[in-house]
Amino acid sequence: MANLLELRNVSKVYQRGLISSHATVALRDFSLTLNEEEPTILTVAGESGSGKTTLAMLLLGFITPTVGEIVYRGKNISGLTGRDRMAYRREVQAVFQDPFAVFNPFYTVDHLLSVPIRRFKLASSRSEARSKMEESLSAVGLRPEDVLGRFPHQLSGGQRQRINVARALLLKPRLLIADEPVSMVDASLRATILETLRNLQRDYGVSIIYITHDLTTAYHISKSIVVLYRGGVMEAGDVDKVIKNPQHPYTQLLVDSIPWPNLEQRWGQQPIQARSGQAIGEGCPFLPRCPHAMDICKTRPPLFQIEPKHAAACFLYDKQPQIAAEKLSEQLPA
Amino acid sequence: MTTVAMSPQQAIEQPNGLVLLLRYLRRNKGLAVGLAIFLALVLFTVIGSFTVDLKHAYPLSVGLKKPPSWQYPFGTDFFGRDLLAAMVVGLWQTAVIGILAGGLGTLIGVILGFIAAYFGGFADATIRTVCQILTPIPVLLIQVVIASSLDKRDVTIFTMAFIVVLLAWMGPTLVIRSQVLTMKERQFVSVAKLSGVSDFGIIFKEILPNLLPFIAAAFVSQVFLAVFAAFYLAVLGLGPLREPLLGNIIWAATGQGAFFNGWWWWPIEPSIGMILILGSLALINMGLDELANPRVRRTE
């Protein structure tokens, strides 16, 4: 049975300018396998420039990889046509960060929900479409009559984001890319939205890739985590292990900076070394900021196994067994 | 799932469309005045075409060189044209040229602009380069050259419209192209793609409706350019001489030395007419520019 979606050694490189070929590696040698039988919630964590957005765009088929391939049910997605392409679109969906930008200002908010129903033939009549829309809106805590027929600027940010999530509920894709779905939403609404996403996975078997830089919500909702920095995987594994016992110096810095809403857990035990603007060359991307930098770090560290379902790309652990980039998914719990 | 306690009904009445339009016009006085003048001109033409004998707009129909009177409220000219009838027909013909040339120019602009922006690559490079090469060409010169090299009998209002469009389509093309380029990157287009909408669906259903204000503004400015071009070509004597285009009337009047001969009404009336037309179009254009700015649309 073919896997739902596979990324095989995918890299994305951006060339800037014709004369000075200044190449930025947005994502380096990334491999991931998503299986339909084991829907999971995977967090891809990183700051801006880490490659997480590039990964989302690649998964959604909006950009093509420079190296490597992305395979949907056994077929390369750049070659998909016709019915296969529609199936891929139907099964891979997204919830984006900005609640306002996803709405076409010319239409009412109904448009966001009615268009996919029509294109994917999810309802056989207008009244059936309407009742599906109402059902998904109610499921996210909105009253359909308060929301349908309104224009996006007439609603609050929270309502708009809930409608975005309702769209995902309506479509019930196989894979949902959630790119910072709650970062522009008030704290009081976050729990509700995250719960809806979790229920999508638990009750409807939707795999979710949760992209964020907020490790508190990541810990709360996901099972596994991949930490990216400047296009490379720093650490990956079971989210409990990675957050409670981070091994890579970058992850340690991240976890130390989490503002836990708990007075006993203080941030800031570790000093921060500012990021420099230099290109990283061939070594470990974290080298300029790492307190444990060694000579060998000038070459790229592979992933080393720390414990089952926990790996880090750091030469501090070079006594441990190495893991090939292709086997990343094995480190992630189902 | 958490129990969902709904807040009470949040209906806030939205005032209906007409009220909002009138409120907006109160704020945007330029647009209001422009529209008012334009409406007045339209009424003049429409009522005129029912009440005045339009055959009198052509030479040798009525008595010559009569000043304004009850019988001929706008007077008559050297060639025996009832100037009231001439104005009515002339306005109508100006409208035809304007809408034809303006509409055609806008249509070309929309089609080429969309193709260039949405499909990019070779099409974009070609269209863009052609526009950029043609834009600096002095339009007046070319129009005069073309119009004066035509056989006088071939010059009709349709050839006038064609001459105008020839060098007018580049502006709308570039404007629409840049608008589509920005809009193409907006997230609602990505979401539409995710919802399975085809490329054409995205162009027509997602992007085009948001461009309507720009297209309307481009249309009005194209009409303005067309009317203005027809006017100055006619004033130079290059228009369809038989037709009572306002520019033609002025050309004929200057040719006969109307002012010096005391027939003041002859050139003045078409001049006023032209000022009103161009003025109203300019005001509407400026008003629409403001409307196309999305920040203004938050009146709802």
Next chain:
Amino acid sequence: MNSMTTTAPDARTAMRPATAATPVLRVEGLEVTYYTDLGRAKALDNVSFTLNSGEKMGVVGESGSGKSTMALAMMRMIKPPGRVEAGKVWVGDTELVSLNTEDMRKARLGKIAYIPQGAMNSLNPVIRIGAQMVDALKSHDVKGSSAELRDRCFAALHSVDLDPGVFRMYAHELSGGMKQRVCIAIGILLKPQVIICDEPTSALDVVTQRQVMETIDRVQDEINAAVILIGHDMGLMAQFVDKVAVMYAGRLVEVATVREMFTDPKHPYSRALIASLPNLENKGVFQGIPGLAPSLLRLPSGCAFHPRCPHGNQDPQRSVRPEEVTLAGGRKVTCHLYDAEGVKNG
């Protein structure tokens, strides 16, 4: 580019020992109404609080709760159709609401500084950072030679851990975190007594966020200013502030020390907020707050929170507006469940 280290502050106790318990900021009965086409919205309803120098207060609430409006009202930056209807704002000895335009302009940045949300995007892209800083000084009639003014700017940049070289840079050459720190530097140039930061770290990643907050902490220590941090990230509040004020539908519903707020919140809305927060212990447990924040144009009768409150479906919540009560220890709550002695019976 920079590679400076910032050191973590010592572990703090919940309440910073007040150096001198002199209230440097006193807000009394601030009211703001917006007159819109669709009706009147009361954005701020009788908001009062005090702040001592050296104290940090966090203001949390949903969008539309009035937190940014409060900051703008204090800076007298409310634009029509909004209007400050009533209230007084005392910074030190100066009352701001009654100042004339010119004096208020001087007071801004001089006595009270405001770092708005997205401040880093409001840096002028075509003028060097240094020129913008000197501009700020000059427009507040700071006299001195260019060298003296420049030194003042260098000192401010140093306080926020930025290299003096930043003075000559343009905004686009800096990262998000650095730009935000520049805004803080501008904010402290004139050593104001009160600094208001409106979501200063919302667009920044977690590590930069920590760096910026530590910077604000240190800067505040240096000039002994009072800081108001507006936001909705309770985690950030827990790590940074001494006092927390919770706003709902334009009113202050609870003011307590940060320890009190996180261990024993009183107002049902505060309780729900704290309960919804993810932490290391409650993985997988979601407790959102049901319902939606009310529109300010159509507030519910009685207590604005009652439709979403577990105790809401009874009188007097449904019909009577609750008034603010001061509890033991100086805590304030605006809720029918409490009177001055504590929880009411029944």
